[in-house]
Structure formats: C-alpha cells, structure tokens
Amino acid sequence: MDQKAVEYLQRSHDFRKETLDNGRFKIELLYFTTLCKPDIIQKEIAHPFLLTDTPEAFETVLSSALFCKSMEEDADPTESLLEGFVVIVLNGKRFKLRAPKPGNDKIGEAVIETTLQGPQSALSEDIDTNLMILRRRYPSADLVAESFKLGKVSQTQSYLVYDRSKAVPQVIDDIRGKLQRIDADVVASAGQVEALITGTKYRWIPIMTISERPDRAIFNLAQGKFLIVLDGTPFVLIAPAVFFDFVSAMDDVYQSFVVTRSLVMLRYLGIFVTMTLPALYVAVVSYNPEIFRVQFALSLAGSRAAVPYPSFVEVFIMLFLIEALLEASLRLPRYIGSTATTVGGLILGQAAQQAGLVSSVMIIVTSAVAISNFLIPITAMSFALRIAKYPLIVLAIMFGLTGVVCGMFAVTLYACSLKSFGVPYFRMFIGEPAVSGYKEGDPY
Amino acid sequence: MSRYFYYLFWLSLLINTIFFVPRLLMNERFNGSIMSVALGIVYGSVCAIIFVLSMNQFPGEGLPEILKRYVPDWIRVPSLLFLGGMFAIAGSLILIAFSMVTLRFLSPETNPAVMLLCYCGLGCFAACFRPSAILNINEIVLLVNFPFIFYIMYKSVTSRDIDWDSIQVLSDYALKPPNLIAFAAATYPFTGYLKLVLYNRIFKKLKIKHLWLIPLTGLLVMLSSFLSPVGLLGVDSVGEYLYTWISTADTLRMQFGFIQRVVFLFLFIYIGFSLLYITTCWNIYVNFVTDAIGKTTITVKSRKIPVQVLASLAISVITLVSGFRTSDKGMLDFVIGWQYIRLATEALLVISVVWFALLRRRQKRHA
Numbered sequence: 065m066d067q068k069a070v071e072y073l074q075r076s077h078d079f080r081k082e083t084l085d086n087g088r089f090k091i092e093l094l095y096f097t098t099l100c101k102p103d104i105i106q107k108e109i110a111h112p113f114l115l116t117d118t119p120e121a122f123e124t125v126l127s128s129a130l131f132c133k134s135m136e137e138d139a140d141p142t143e144s145l146l147e148g149f150v151v152i153v154l155n156g157k158r159f160k161l162r163a164p165k166p167g168n169d170k171i172g173e174a175v176i177e178t179t180l181q182g183p184q185s186a187l188s189e190d191i192d193t194n195l196m197i198l199r200r201r202y203p204s205a206d207l208v209a210e211s212f213k214l215g216k217v218s219q220t221q222s223y224l225v226y227d228r229s230k231a232v233p234q235v236i237d238d239i240r241g242k243l244q245r246i247d248a249d250v251v252a253s254a255g256q257v258e259a260l261i262t263g264t265k266y267r268w269i270p271i272m273t274i275s276e277r278p279d280r281a282i283f284n285l286a287q288g289k290f291l292i293v294l295d296g297t298p299f300v301l302i303a304p305a306v307f308f309d310f311v312s313a314m315d316d317v318y319q320s321f322v323v324t325r326s327l328v329m330l331r332y333l334g335i336f337v338t339m340t341l342p343a344l345y346v347a348v349v350s351y352n353p354e355i356f357r358v359q360f361a362l363s364l365a366g367s368r369a370a371v372p373y374p375s376f377v378e379v380f381i382m383l384f385l386i387e388a389l390l391e392a393s394l395r396l397p398r399y400i401g402s403t404a405t406t407v408g409g410l411i412l413g414q415a416a417q418q419a420g421l422v423s424s425v426m427i428i429v430t431s432a433v434a435i436s437n438f439l440i441p442i443t444a445m446s447f448a449l450r451i452a453k454y455p456l457i458v459l460a461i462m463f464g465l466t467g468v469v470c471g472m473f474a475v476t477l478y479a480c481s482l483k484s485f486g487v488p489y490f491r492m493f494i495g496e497p498a499v500s501g502y503k504e505g506d507p508y
Numbered sequence: 509m510s511r512y513f514y515y516l517f518w519l520s521l522l523i524n525t526i527f528f529v530p531r532l533l534m535n536e537r538f539n540g541s542i543m544s545v546a547l548g549i550v551y552g553s554v555c556a557i558i559f560v561l562s563m564n565q566f567p568g569e570g571l572p573e574i575l576k577r578y579v580p581d582w583i584r585v586p587s588l589l590f591l592g593g594m595f596a597i598a599g600s601l602i603l604i605a606f607s608m609v610t611l612r613f614l615s616p617e618t619n620p621a622v623m624l625l626c627y628c629g630l631g632c633f634a635a636c637f638r639p640s641a642i643l644n645i646n647e648i649v650l651l652v653n654f655p656f657i658f659y660i661m662y663k664s665v666t667s668r669d670i671d672w673d674s675i676q677v678l679s680d681y682a683l684k685p686p687n688l689i690a691f692a693a694a695t696y697p698f699t700g701y702l703k704l705v706l707y708n709r710i711f712k713k714l715k716i717k718h719l720w721l722i723p724l725t726g727l728l729v730m731l732s733s734f735l736s737p738v739g740l741l742g743v744d745s746v747g748e749y750l751y752t753w754i755s756t757a758d759t760l761r762m763q764f765g766f767i768q769r770v771v772f773l774f775l776f777i778y779i780g781f782s783l784l785y786i787t788t789c790w791n792i793y794v795n796f797v798t799d800a801i802g803k804t805t806i807t808v809k810s811r812k813i814p815v816q817v818l819a820s821l822a823i824s825v826i827t828l829v830s831g832f833r834t835s836d837k838g839m840l841d842f843v844i845g846w847q848y849i850r851l852a853t854e855a856l857l858v859i860s861v862v863w864f865a866l867l868r869r870r871q872k873r874h875a
Binding site for chain 2 (some may be wrong): 080
C-alpha cells in the first residue's frame with residue numbers, strides 16, 4: 065500500500081481509514097466520508113463481511129459485487145478515492161468499490177429559458193441524472209455518450225452525446241480532439257467550455273447554443289448535432305449551431321405555424337431595433353433630421369430643446385444607465401434587486417427628462433432598445449447583441465446614416481463569415497433537417 | 509444553388525442601371541440610345557447565357573484554375589492581374605460615385621475625404637472574407653431589399669406625374685442607328701455573370717437553371733431604368749441631371765410614409781447595394797491577385813501578412829486618393845473611356861472561356 069499517499073490524504077478530517085474485524089479476519093477501508101454513501105458501504109462491505117468466514121470467501125463476495133474492481137498492486141489510490149471510491153485492503157490485496165454520494169440531482173424548474181406550454185423542467189446539476197433524462201427522452205440505440213474529464217485539477221466529468229446515425233463523423237472527430245486538447249485547471253461551466261474550445265480569443269457572437277432545456281437538447285440531437293453535458297451545471301452546449309437556433313424559442317415548436325412565424329419575425333425586428341435604434345437616433349438628430357416628415361422632425365427637435373449637449377452624449381448617458389441597471393439587477397441579491405429596479409425606473413422615467421438631461425424621445429429609444437433585447441430567447445446571444453450597438457453609435461457619430469448602414473453591413477458580413485464546426489452560421493435558408501416541423505430546407 | 513448566380517447577376521443589373529449607365533444613355537437619347545438598348549439586351553443576354561453554359565463544363569473551378577489547365581504561366585499571371593484590376597476598377601468606380609451621391613443627397617456638410625474613408629475602410633475590411641460568406645451576404649441583402657425595390661419601381665411607373673408624352677416623343681428616335689458608347693453602356697448592367705470567374709469555385713455541382721430569367725429580368729430593369737427618368741423628368745431636361753436616377757427617385761413622395769421622400773429610402777437601399785457590389789468586385793480582385801502571385805502570405809519585416817490584406821489595402825488607398833482628386837466630370841470622362849476597354853475585355857473573356865469549354869468537351873469525348 066502506498067502509505068505516503070494515505071498519510072498525505074489523512075490531513076483532511078473527512079478522510080477515514082478504518083479497520084473492521086469480525087473475529088476471524090480483518091479488512092481495512094479507506095474513503096472520504098463526504099464523497100461516499102454510508103448505505104452502500106454498509107450493504108456491500110460491512111454486512112457481507114460479518115457473514116463470511118474466510119478471507120477467500122470475502123474476496124469472492126467483493127468480486128461479485130457491482131462496481132467493484134480489484135486494483136493493481138502499486139497503483140496510486142488517490143485518484144479513485146477522490147472520485148468517491150472506497151478502497152478495501154484485504155490481505156494486502158486491494159479492491160475499490162464505487163460508492164458515490166449523489167450530488168445535487170434535483171431537477172429544477174426551467175428559469176432561464178421558460179416556455180408557456182411546453183415541458184417545464186430543466187436539466188439538473190448532476191451529470192448522470194442529465195444523461196438519464198436524455199436517454200429517457202431519446203430512447204435510441206444510436207445515442208452515444210463518450211466520457212471526458214475536463215480540467216487538470218477539477219477533473220470535471222463530462223459527456224459528449226450524439227446520435228451516431230445522424231451526426232457528421234468529421235464534426236464529432238473535430239470536437240473530440242478539441243475536448244482532449246483543453247488545457248485549463250478548472251472547468252466549471254458550459255460557457256467556459258465553449259471559450260476553451262474556440263480557437264481564437266477574440267470572439268463575439270456565440271457559435272454554440274447553451275441551453276437548460278431537455279426538449280431543446282433532444283430536438284438538436286435529432287438534427288444531428290452533438291451535446292456536451294457537464295457535471296455541476298444544468299446547462300448543455302449544443303453545436304453546430306446556426307444563427308436561427310438563437311432566435312428560435314422552444315415555444316415555436318408547440319405553437320401553430322402562423323403564430324410561430326410571426327413571433328420569429330418579431331424577434332428579428334427586435335434584433336434590428338436593439339442594434340440600430342440608438343445609432344439611428346444619433347444619426348437622425350445630428351445629421352439628417354430632414355429625412356422624416358416635417359412634423360416629426362419638429363417634435364423631435366422640440367423634445368430636445370432643453371438638452372444642452374449633442375445627441376451622442378445623451379445616448380451614452382442613457383445607455384450607461386440602462387446597462388448598469390440590467391447588470392445590477394442581475395448580480396444583486398433578489399431582495400435588494402427590487403430596490404434597484406424601482407430607483408432605476410424613476411431615473412430612467414420622468415426625472416431624467418424633467419431635469420433636462422435627456423430628451424423624452426431618448427427615453428423611449430432606451431426602453432425600446434432594452435425591451436427588444438429581451439426578445440432574444442438565448443441569453444448568450446442577447447448579451448452579444450447588447451454590445452453590437454456601441455460600434456454602430458461610434459460610426460453614427462463619425463459618418464451619420466451612412467456609417468450606420470455600413471456598420472450593419474459589416475456586422476452582417478462578419479456573421480456570414482462565421483462557421484460553427486464547418487456549418488455556415490448565418491444565411492437566409494439554413495437547410496437543416498426538420499425534425500419538429502419548425503425548420504425546413506434543403507440539406508447542407 | 510443556382511439562385512446564388514442570379515443574386516450576382518441581379519446585383520450588377522440593379523447597381524449599374526442606377527449610376528453611369530442612365531447618364532450615358534441619356535446623353536445619346538436622340539442619337540440611337542433606344543436601338544443600342546435593344547441591341548445591348550440581346551447581346552448581354554446571349555453573352556451571359558453562353559458564358560454560363562461554358563462555365564458549367566468546369567464544375568467547382570474558377571477562371572484561375574481553368575487558365576492553369578490550358579495556358580502557360582506567362583499568359584495566365586498577367587491576364588489574372590489584368591482581370592483583377594478590371595474588377596477592382598469596377599468596384600472603385602461605384603465607390604467613388606456613391607460617396608459623391610451620399611455627399612450630394614444625404615449629408616452635404618460632410619468632408620468628402622471622411623465619406624470616402626468610411627467607404628474605403630469598409631471595402632478594405634469586407635474584401636478579405638471567404639467567397640462563400642460574400643455569396644451569403646449577397647443573398648441576405650438582396651432578398652431583404654427586393655420588396656422595397658419593387659415598391660419604388662411600382663411607385664415610379666404608377667406615379668401621377670409621369671409624363672407619357674415624353675416617352676412617346678422618344679419613340680420618334682427609336683430607329684436611329686445605335687452608337688458604340690450607348691451600346692457599351694447598355695451591355696454593362698448584364699456583366700454580373702462575369703463574377704462566375706471566381707464564384708464558380710463554390711458551385712461544385714452547378715447546373716444553372718431558368719436561364720430565361722436573364723433576358724426577362726434584364727429587359728424589365730433596363731426598360732424601367734431608361735424610361736422612368738424620361739417620363740418623370742421630361743425628355744429634354746433629363747439630360748441636365750448628373751445623377752439621373754437619384755433625381756428621378758426624388759420626384760416621388762410617400763404621402764403617408766414615416767419617411768416622406770422616396771429618395772431617402774432609395775439611398776438606404778443603394779448604400780447597401782453599393783457596399784455589396786464593392787465587396788464582391790474587390791473580393792474577386794483580391795482572390796485573383798492572390799492566385800496570380802501564387803502564395804498566400806508575404807513577409808514584411810519578418811511578419812507574415814496575407815496577400816489578400818495587402819491587395820485590399822492597396823486598392824483602398826488608390827481609391828481613396830483618386831476619389832479625393834477626381835471631380836464629377838472627370839469621373840464621367842474616365843467611365844466613357846473605361847467602357848470601351850471593358851467591352852473589349854468582356855468579349856475576349858467570353859470567347860476564350862467558350863474556347864476552353866469546347867476544348868474540355870473534346871477532351872471528355874476522347875477520354
């Protein structure tokens with residue numbers, strides 16, 4: 065036995081080294097009390113131990129138990145112990161028995177990505193529970209789950225899940241290689257995995273979907289995409305993704321065609337508004353008020369009468385306030401959060417306008433920008449598009465309306481040039497297999 | 509997949525019927541424009557169709573690959589550079605013209621250099637993307653803007669102020685013999701098919717269908733581009749306008765619209781189209797230069813810089829400087845000279861590609 069390793073571990077008080085004696089022979093148990101479940105130790109080791117007469121008979125008992133393996137003579141037990149194994153020493157021979165205490169395997173309600181009349185539960189934080197959910201909803205022999213350990217220290221358990229009959233083999237090879245090449249100490253969440261497997265550091269628009277919904281995971285599996293399920297987080301990564309995935313909510317599958325299409329149109333409109341409206345405001349007010357009919361141009365100028373500085377200053381003031389409010393209400397404890405929204409609402413409402421800091425049209429612009437940002441179903445995308453308006457504002461300050469159009473063109477071109485695991489990311493007709501009837505097109 | 513070909517074709521059709529072409533046609537309107545337009549439509553369509561059919565013999569190959577197969581290097585490299593240069597000029601002309609238009613109609617107080625810088629910067633950024641990304645954005649921009657284009661065309665044809673008499677007056681000059689510059693101008697909108705010289709690479713198994721769309725859409729767009737300015741501005745005074753079509757769009761009003769003057773809508777659409785056209789042309793140029801040089805990076809002061817970036821920087825700087833030094837009249841004179849060269853180049857290119865296609869068919873039959 066590697067005494068050194070055991071002594072090293074004994075510094076922790078939750079590490080246990082126990083000797084059991086039934087009067088005929090002795091065994092030694094090594095385990096972490098916090099990682100192992102006493103019931104299993106009781107049932108699989110202590111109880112049979114009491115009834116067996118000879119060490120040889122107990123060895124048979126151990127070999128016949130589920131999840132029990134004999135260990136190599138000089139193997140280091142540390143890793144197994146840390147994964148929740150109990151190491152049993154019997155006459156110098158060592159066995160390890162898997163007896164993990166379950167983590168947080170409660171299935172929560174979907175809170176980030178809610179639907180009105182779809183499945184209400186999300187995935188859990190326990191990886192095996194998640195795989196159970198996926199298998200139960202996708203009972204196919206083609207469903208493959210390959211296990212990976214991510215992170216040098218954290219050794220986070222993860223599965224690469226895909227449908228072997230539908231996924232593209234090159235894509236799976238690609239992601240397998242990328243997962244193996246991950247070189248970080250701690251891997252804690254799905255978004256971090258996306259960052260780690262993306263080649264470039266400077267990325268902006270997410271090219272992998274992050275979702276907590278089992279139904280979204282299943283639909284994507286059936287489309288031939290793969291999932292990365294991670295222990296300790298209820299979110300899975302789904303790729304290859306196309307832009308449309310970020311604009312489609314799961315409700316789209318459960319509603320009628322006309323309703324769905326209208327909602328998707330609404331979301332695209334929202335994306336356009338949230339990206340361009342502040343920039344258009346600057347360009348129209350400072351460069352081309354005459355493009356609107358004269359009554360509107362006059363009322364716009366009238367509402368700005370009290371504002372003493374150029375339009376871009378008020379845009380930056382208001383956008384700073386709204387972004388600060390968003391960020392604050394996200395980070396604050398829930399009890400203080402309501403205070404922040406109330407105070408913020410007051411500032412963003414009448415007060416700022418009455419103080420002559422901003423025009424009343426600007427307040428409408430700000431709220432329209434914030435609200436239409438919330439239309440995007442996947443949070444990663446709505447964060448990415450929150451950033452998009454600032455370069456456009458800068459272009460509007462420098463070049464006016466021309467700059468805004470140029471900026472939109474550049475953003476579109478950038479999105480068009482992206483690829484998610486070889487699949488074109490942003491285009492008009494995406495051509496993905498229609499597994500739910502809500503996407504259609506010719507195959508890519 | 510053949511829809512991507514039509515996007516390239518229609519983009520060129522829509523862009524070129526707005527800028528210099530109406531100007532050149534209006535100059536010669538009593539001097540054989542109509543005959544030239546009719547001939548131009550026929551010639552342009554025939555060229556387009558035989559070019560497309562020939563390119564279909566080379567699935568997944570652009571002109572650089574085809575040239576490599578049939579001609580020695582000392583012809584291939586200069587001709588690639590020359591063709592790339594022609595595409596670059598086509599893009600730059602639109603860039604300079606459009607920056608002038610924006611200055612005239614959208615923001616008259618902006619410094620011309622700043623406006624040029626905006627367009628050149630974007631062109632430089634955009635030219636270096638993958639060809640398939642360029643095709644995707646072609647699709648998006650065109651399909652998003654088509655409804656507005658149809659609306660403006662409908663508006664211009666049904667406008668109350670259109671003077672059908674003027675158009676009838678023009679019919680008196682229908683039988684005048686065509687002249688060369690008007691003919692060259694009338695064929696220019698059809699040259700979108702030439703972009704297949706690069707983008708044919710992406711069409712791995714392309715059979716371009718519905719070829720009848722080429723003459724049909726060409727005819728419709730040419731007619732409305734040629735006749736509505738005459739109807740809306742009057743047969744005599746139409747010659748006085750520098751940017752014929754934009755002034756024409758400015759005659760239209762949307763009575764209940766959020767934006768009242770159609771010209772603003774028109775300008776927004778055409779900023780997008782121009783950017784698209786510049787991007788596409790410069791993308792072809794950048795790729796041709798890379799192919800002609802034969803390597804993808806050049807080492808400058810021990811740093812590897814892609815040839816694409818250098819090429820697009822070069823054309824942007826050239827465009828910026830020449831755009832800054834030129835005037836409206838200088839531009840028009842240049843375009844007239846350029847049209848002749850372009851017409852000759854186009855004919856030569858079509859003939860040689862047809863020749864290569866025939867060679868290819870003979871090889872296939874023997875093999």
